[in-house]
C-alpha cells in the first residue's frame with residue numbers, strides 16, 4: 001500500500017460482493033479496504049483487532065450482518081449492502097446503534113423481472129429441456145420431444161407487488177397474461193385483482209411469481225397447501241428468496257406431479273439447492289443471478305461509491321433504507 005493510500009477513507013468489506021471483485025481497481029483508487037477474507041484470522045478477531053475505528057462497511061447480500069458481527073465494529077456508522085434484499089442485516093440493531101444502511105433499492109428491478117419472465121418461458125416452453133435433448137444427441141433417435149405450454153392467457157399471480165413485482169406484471173401483461181396479486185399493502189393505482197390471502201391467489205392462478213421480501217411473515221409462506229391450491233398444471237417462479245418457499249414441500253410436490261414445474265433463482269441453502277431438483281426436466285435453476293448484468297454491476301458500482309462519498313462529506317445518502 002502506497003503512502004498516499006493512507007489518506008483514503010477506510011472501508012471494511014463483509015462477504016465478497018461480485019461488484020467488488022469486478023470493480024476492484026476502481027474501488028481501490030477511491031477508498032482503502034480491509035478484506036477479512038484475505039486474513040488467516042477468524043472474522044471476529046480480524047474485525048476486533050483491525051476494525052475498531054472503521055466507520056463504513058460494504059456488505060454482500062449473502063453475508064449475515066448480525067448484532068454479534070456489528071459488536072466488533074464499535075465505530076461503524078454506515079453499511080452499504082450491494083443487494084436490494086435486506087433480510088441478511090439486523091436492521092433493528094443498526095437503528096439502535098445509529099448505523100445508517102444504504103442498499104440497491106429498486107435499481108435491479110428490471111433485470112430481476114427479465115429473469116423471472118425468462119425462467120417462466122423456459123419452464124413453459126421447455127427451453128433448457130430442449131437444449132439438453134439436442135445436446136445429448138436424442139433428437140435423431142427419439143423425435144418425440146413433448147409439447148410445451150402457451151404463455152399467453154395464463155393467469156399469473158404476483159406475490160409481492162413492489163417494484164420487482166410491478167415490473168414482472170408489466171412484462172407478462174404484454175405477453176397476454178391475466179395478472180392478479182397478493183401483497184402486504186393494497187395498490188390502489190393498479191387495476192389487477194388483489195386477493196387477501198396467498199391461498200386464494202394460488203387457487204385462482206396458473207402461475208405464481210414470488211417477488212416479496214423474506215421476513216418472518218413470508219418465511220415458508222409457499223407451502224404444500226398453497227402448492228396444492230395452485231394445482232397440478234401450476235408453475236412457480238421464485239426470484240425473491242429461497243426460504244419464501246418450503247423447499248422440501250416443493251420437491252415433494254414436483255416429484256408427485258402435484259404442480260407442473262418451477263423456475264428457481266434462489267434456494268433455501270445457497271449455493272446448494274436440493275439435489276432432487278437437478279434431475280427434473282420441468283425445473284429450471286439459476287445460481288441467484290437475477291440481478292447480475294454487466295450494466296447493473298456498473299450502475300451498482302456508481303451507487304455504492306455515491307453513497308460512500310455522500311457519507312464521508314456529510315451529505316444525504318443516495319439510497320438509504322427507509323425507516324419502516
Ligand SMILES: O=CC(=O)O
Nearest residue numbers: 061083084085291
Ligand atoms: O438477490 C439479490 C438482491 O437482493 O439484490
